[in-house]
Amino acid sequence: MGQLKIYFDYFIYLTSQQMDGASILLFIETSVLSVLLLYGLFFVYEKVTGRIINSNKKRALWLMAIYACFIFQIAFYRRLGMEKSAIHTRIYFGFRKWDGTVDEKQVVYSFLNVVFFIPWGFLIASALDNNYRRIVMTVFYSLITSLIIEVAQYFTRTGASEATDLVTNACGGFIGCLIYIVIKSVYTKINILKEGNV
Template structure:
């Protein structure tokens, strides 16, 4: 069983599930119509506009969530891109975030926001730094891979269970609204 958590194929599977879930959460907004109603299709190219005295949304909770949700991406890239230069990892974090942000705009499910782009990229960097610190602390990358894969597997099961619960709960509420009409 221990060899399972050390394998890169498991990391690839966990990364794929993570990215699909991330797309469903960020771009498709859980595929719940309530999130799509009244969404303004816009682009904000200035990160943290309130710092420059411009009007814009500056929700700290949303910023922290954007950072937090990209931390697993940095952890997985730490394993799969262990021989990549740091610049290549940074570009991957940025480009992946850019794809998610521009997809929201193109699919009309949200707005492109440069603040989100910066926060998502920062989350990827933080995840990678956590992995690098864990690897350095343990003195061997195989143990770090083992721990990340184990946590990733448990986290994936918990997050998917929670997302499934949210989706079922939303369907139940939607059906109750239809019955009441």
């Protein structure tokens, strides 16, 4: 129980640290602007090309835009600039192989990075067509998104750029994709059974 309490305390601490200084008003404002901008882009695209964008894809992209605004809040806006940018190339999840001990804070931090990208992976997967494409492209887009965040944090000095974050974020995206595939598969089977009983 003592060990679980350590993890729980770090979870509460790191979560509150990540959310500290976040502005709900700014999140709402940027979300509304992003949705309106996407709406305009969809309208122009459909008028110019004559192609109608699937409503499910539109919905997925709108939700992605909103979640991207949340990512912006956590990754940049609330953070204070550091005196010097830092790059950590070592992949470290909190398990010390040299002495067998565990850095509980780093374990929880890595866990939160995975969880942080699960919704992102879910939304990316919902905008794509087949399962193979979903898995490959979701991991790829999650990795690219994470890389953009790390590079931007380096140049804006709003956080250390870490290779560990790339791995954990990509894993989170992958898990989100798998969750979407499972839910869609179950939903499809239920619909087939309902149609069969009609």
